[in-house]
Amino acid sequence: MLTIAQATYDAIVAHAKRDHPVEACGIVAGPEGSDRPERFIEMVNAAGSPTFYEYDSTDLLQLYREMDQRGEEPVVIYHSHSATEAYPSVTDINLASEPGAHYVLVGTREHGNNEGPVEFRSYRIVDGQVTEEEVAVVPTLSAEATEAAG
Template structure:
């Protein structure tokens, strides 16, 4: 189960809506071994694509160095789907390289960057196997 605070949930959704029709991407870091998504990090989709996302390699390397220095790890890795449901594509599954992370997908297909609800779902992806998990949004993490 993914437990995420309202502020972080809102930041992920806002990023997905703002970047629509391009896929948005980023991560939420947390203390190593804690499973606590605490530090929201919005990234740039280097692919600039409505059907594919790619982290900028230099930006990602700098972020990992920063997380190592802070004893953090990626707790949530997120991106949006602009025309399809919030379910990992074959490409998403193939790129999933953090077995301990929650992979969050936000679908903006229904309302784009306009007001309206989004589909917000979380998965664990380990060795190519996808399992959906419950998402609990709390006012703030305990």
């Protein structure tokens, strides 16, 4: 189960809506081994595509160095699907290289940039196997909430 703070959930959804129809992408980092998505990091889709996302390799390298220095790891790796269901594509599955991460997909196809609900789904992707998991949105991320949900 992914336990995520309301503010982080809102930031991911806002990014997905703002970038629609281009796929939005980013990472939520947390302390290594904690499974606590604490630090929201909005990235730029270097592909600028409505059907594919790609991190700028320089930005991604810099982010991983920064996470290493801070003792963090990617807890959530997110992107949006602007025209299809919020389910990992074959490309998404092939690019999933963090077996401990939660892969969040936000579907914006119904309302785009406008007010209205989105699909917000989380998956574990390990060795090409996709498993959907529950998402618990909590007011704030406390150690107790993470442990109780986990």
